[in-house]
Amino acid sequence: MVVKEEMVLLNSCSPPDEGIRKKQENTSAFVGERALGKGTLFIAESCVSWQSSEHEGQGFSLQYPGISIHAVSRDLTAFPHECLYLMVEGDLTDDANREEEESDDEDLDPSTEMRFVPDDKTVLDQLYKAMSDCQILHPDENDSDFDEGGFYEGEDGLDHLSEQGQANLQRMENLLGQGDGQLNNNHAENGDDGVIDEQFEDADEEDDMEQ
Amino acid sequence: MLFYSFFKSLVGKDVVVELKNDLSICGTLHSVDQFLNIKLTDIQVTDPDTYPHMLSVKNCFIRCSVVRYVQLPADECDTQLLQRCSKKRGSSE
Numbered sequence: 001m002v003v004k005e006e007m008v009l010l011n012s013c014s015p016p017d018e019g020i021r022k023k024q025e026n027t028s029a030f031v032g033e034r035a036l037g038k039g040t041l042f043i044a045e046s047c048v049s050w051q052s053s054e055h056e057g058q059g060f061s062l063q064y065p066g067i068s069i070h071a072v073s074r075d076l077t078a079f080p081h082e083c084l085y086l087m088v089e090g091d092l093t094d095d096a097n098r099e100e101e102e103s104d105d106e107d108l109d110p111s112t113e114m115r116f117v118p119d120d121k122t123v124l125d126q127l128y129k130a131m132s133d134c135q136i137l138h139p140d141e142n143d144s145d146f147d148e149g150g151f152y153e154g155e156d157g158l159d160h161l162s163e164q165g166q167a168n169l170q171r172m173e174n175l176l177g178q179g180d181g182q183l184n185n186n187h188a189e190n191g192d193d194g195v196i197d198e199q200f201e202d203a204d205e206e207d208d209m210e211q
Numbered sequence: 212m213l214f215y216s217f218f219k220s221l222v223g224k225d226v227v228v229e230l231k232n233d234l235s236i237c238g239t240l241h242s243v244d245q246f247l248n249i250k251l252t253d254i255q256v257t258d259p260d261t262y263p264h265m266l267s268v269k270n271c272f273i274r275c276s277v278v279r280y281v282q283l284p285a286d287e288c289d290t291q292l293l294q295r296c297s298k299k300r301g302s303s304e
Contacts, residue, residue, distance in 0.1 A: 064274075068230065071271035085268060087234075089277070111232045132250070132272050139246040140276050164220075164287070 010036065010052065013059040019045030022130040025053075026119040028081075032093040032112060041084075041116050043130040045137055048086075050116070062088060064138035068111060070131045072124045083115040084127045213296050218243040218281075227257070227282035228273055234258065236273070247275040 022043040029036040029050045039059065042049040048067065051059035069087040073079060091110040118124065222240050228249060229235045235258065238251030252270040 065276065068232070068274050068277040069271050071268040073268050075268075085271075087232075128272070135272060135274060136244050136246065136248055 010055065010058045011060060012057055013049070013051070013061060014057070015040070015042050015049050015051050015059070016044035016046055016061070021045065021134055022123075022127055024116075024118050024120075024123055024127060028117040030083075030115040030117070032114075034093065041118070041127070043127060043134060045134050048131065048134075062086070062114075064135050065140065066090065067131075067135065070128065070135070072128045073115070074124075079115060081115075081117040082121045082124060083117045084124055084131070086114040086116075088112045088114055213293075214247060215243065215245050216296075217293065218247065218249075221283060221287060224284050224287050226251075226284070228278055229280040229282065230273070230277050231279045232277070236271070238271075241270060247278070249273045249275070249278065249281075 020042055022041075024041040024043075026038060027041040027050070028038050029041070036050075037052055037054045039050050039052040039054070042051070047061040047063055049059060049061035066089045067086055068089055069085075071085045072082070073085040074082045076082070079085075089111055092112040092114075116127070118127070218240070222242060224240055225237065226240050227235055227237045228251065234256065236251060236254050236256055238254035241250040241252045243249055250270065250272050254268055254271055
């Protein structure tokens with residue numbers, strides 16, 4: 001069970017000063033239905049942070065373990081702006097009705113939707129990629145099973161794969177930039193090289209757009 | 212790493228990812244990393260009333276720790292292979 005940090009919206013908050021992968025000015029933030037105005041979005045290795053430009057020194061930051069999903073949303077019928085969409089653990093809104101709704105489901109983890117709308121919509125894919133790159137820097141602390149050894153490893157594994165699966169696996173290795181395939185798994189799980197090269201991941205998408 | 216390899220062999224297949232907040236997302240498995248973070252493309256949600264905006268999302272990144280279950284296409288899963296791998300893993304411990 002992950003202990004959630006209490007996140008108070010628009011607190012006094014300073015932007016991250018290192019490990020910034022993407023800084024996007026003129027970005028509006030929305031928490032649930034609530035608009036927080038314009039500000040600057042920072043996607044840093046340690047956190048995602050937003051600083052209001054209307055209220056100096058005010059903002060908030062999100063820790064990666066608390067960010068369940070992130071995505072780029074482009075359908076304007078669901079929300080009037082193309083945006084970077086986040087689903088964040090915990091109820092960050094003050095909406096009392098929401099709690100009533102959920103009281104039936106005690107096991108249900110509450111979540112909050114957040115949206116970042118940059119004026120420049122062309123950066124959305126870059127924001128998504130930056131978040132993906134940073135998210136994988138933050139595995140669960142108790143997820144240490146990988147380091148206890150004895151896991152499926154070595155070249156024999158490939159022989160066991162069905163032709164279809166093997167083909168897919170090979171594709172995957174190419175996609176991840178792990179040309180040596182299985183041998184690299186052991187390396188990756190030690191955490192030193194946790195960053196996966198995804199340079200090919202959007203190739204299909206770009207092809208689609210050109211057509 | 213067994214499940215990492217297993218999921219890698221399912222890339223490109225349609226799966227349903229069920230999250231701990233009861234949201235279920237159907238989509239094509241785009242990629243998976245060693246922590247089993249999952250990226251889906253062409254997604255749909257099974258409960259559009261609760262999460263209408265998710266219908267508008269083309270692809271998404273799902274953090275491993277929020278996944279409860281992943282429903283897999285039965286005909287793409289080589290259960291004998293999985294068993295062999297599990298045994299192998301067990302015997303090497």
